[in-house]
Amino acid sequence: MAKTGSPKKAAPSLKVLAPVLAILVVVVVAIGARLAFLPGGQGDAAIGGPFELVNGQGETVTEQDFAGKYMLVYFGYTYCPDVCPTSLSLTGAALDMLTVEQRDQIAPIFITVDPDRDTPDVVGAYAKAFYPSMVGLTGTTAQVAAAARAYKVYFKKVEEEGDAPYLMDHSAITYLMGPDGKFLTHFSHGTPPEKIAEILGKYLSGSVKGS
Ligand code: NI
Numbered sequence: 001m002a003k004t005g006s007p008k009k010a011a012p013s014l015k016v017l018a019p020v021l022a023i024l025v026v027v028v029v030a031i032g033a034r035l036a037f038l039p040g041g042q043g044d045a046a047i048g049g050p051f052e053l054v055n056g057q058g059e060t061v062t063e064q065d066f067a068g069k070y071m072l073v074y075f076g077y078t079y080c081p082d083v084c085p086t087s088l089s090l091t092g093a094a095l096d097m098l099t100v101e102q103r104d105q106i107a108p109i110f111i112t113v114d115p116d117r118d119t120p121d122v123v124g125a126y127a128k129a130f131y132p133s134m135v136g137l138t139g140t141t142a143q144v145a146a147a148a149r150a151y152k153v154y155f156k157k158v159e160e161e162g163d164a165p166y167l168m169d170h171s172a173i174t175y176l177m178g179p180d181g182k183f184l185t186h187f188s189h190g191t192p193p194e195k196i197a198e199i200l201g202k203y204l205s206g207s208v209k210g211s
Helices: 007-037 083-096 120-130 141-150 193-205
Strands: 052-054 060-062 070-076 106-112 135-137 155-158 167-170 174-177 183-187
Touching (some): 052 141, 106 141, 120 135
Parallel strands (some): 070 106
Antiparallel strands (some): 052 060, 155 167
């Protein structure tokens, strides 16, 4: 009968474990330090980046198509009963308060989180209805999910009772991205157009710099 639980056997196994534990601690600390210093690893700085989507004409577009312009990026869906129409109307009203020269530097972009219903035609027409220069983008489920991930946008399908069309839960934030594609600031849902226009004007004139 072997006595596996004897103290004589426990002692050497602790000696073996100690260096392993020491190495583990070093590795964990190193990973922690690495993460802490990753550029753009935290907060707003990490918002945005490359995307590949489809516009109202069915053409593939990427962030490169908007290079050199400020992008006002909003994610939503055309069946949205109130939040999206409100956000996009406020954006449109803010753009109307700018000069033509200022407006020309801005690309308002609406990206759907509901590509199943929001085909290129649908999303293109919807965006245009809120502002003539607003670009509506959709894509495959994977393309849309990747874009939403890049912008840290939350969305989730919500099934309704009976035959009612499903809704999409989604964040309702409008992002302002610089001509280099980098995040500058965001407008939370319901920001008055005067405020949006004032902040846009400051970024466009260079009196406020990006983060
Ligand atoms: Ni919405």
